[in-house]
Amino acid sequence: MEGENFTQVSEFILLGLSDDPKQQQVLFTLFLSMYLVTGLGNLLIILAIASDSRLHTPMYFFLANLAFVDICFTSTTIPKMLVNHVIGHKGIPYAGCLTQTFFFILFADIDSLLLAAMAYDRYAAICHPLHYATSVTPQLCILLVAASWTAAVMNALTHTILLTRLSFCTHNEVPHFFCDLSPLLKLACSDTFLNNAMVYSIGSLFVFTPFMGILISYTGIFSAVLKIPSAKGKQKAFSTCGSHLSVVTMFYGTLIGVYFSPTSSHTAHKDTVAAVMYTVVTPMMNPFIYSLRNSDMKGALGALFRRKPYFTQ
Secondary structure, three states, X not given: OOHHHOOOOOEEEEOOXXXXXXXXXXXXXXXXXXXXXXXXXXXXXXXXXXXXXXXXXXXXXXXXXXXXXXXXHHHHHHHHHHHHHHHOOOEEEHHHHHHHHHHHHHXXXXXXXXXXXXXXXXXXXXXXXXHHHHHOOHHHHXXXXXXXXXXXXXXXHHHHHHHHOOOOOOOOEEOOOOXXXXXXXXXXXXXXXXXXXXXXXHHHHOXXXXXXXXXXXXXHHHHHHHOOOOHHHXXXXXXXXXXXXXXXXXXXXXXXXXXXXXXXXXXXXXXXXXXXXXXXXXXXXXXXXXXXXXXXXXXXXXXXXXXXXXXXX
């Protein structure tokens, strides 16, 4: 059939995580709590870094940007789901769905690139400390963040424009809690070859390239840590790096599982659970991993509440 014979849908129905009213109530409470924790935790990181001049370093510059992006990332998906539960209507307009998809891809890409930049920063600081000040300059940090935003906008815009050329006929029920790219492509009743080609080519650059960069950086970091003579120092370093790497693995592992694993292994339930991990759980864990295990951040947060300067002991 030709594309012009299709009747384009005017809205999509987000089926959410469950049809059971009791489970929906529990999920509403859980997601609202996680959203508030994510927003508050990341906001405190931004305020603490902005208020303490001792944290105006490349590491915390990237962390502040990651915190901002994580707030935006969760705000793209969770509020709409919560509103739909309150008003009892699961619909989202066609234009609203495409807008949500655009911002979801945008912030997911920036998150991915910032995690890679942070890993490189730690690699340079730990493995090449004598050249750190000259290799990781403020200008380079700003350039990396600006390049991340620019590349992410271009990628998100490309996928969104390609979505507009698809027809969805009468198939408008999305087995998800937000307009994710993967389930939308499965709903389309027109040819999605170009869309899938873009996902597996350009889209993969925003996932596999940063992930490999992170793994290479942490391999170098672990090699440097093994040379530390103090057993206590090794244990502390491995504990901190291990926590960072566990969150990174969770983010990329679930993302790769949804978009780049064989379609035969996919189910709507598995994809939705995986999406919860990289859209909700990971942004919520970042403040705990990057702050509560960091003495400088804990000191800055304490000073923020006491409203007095913090000086590292």
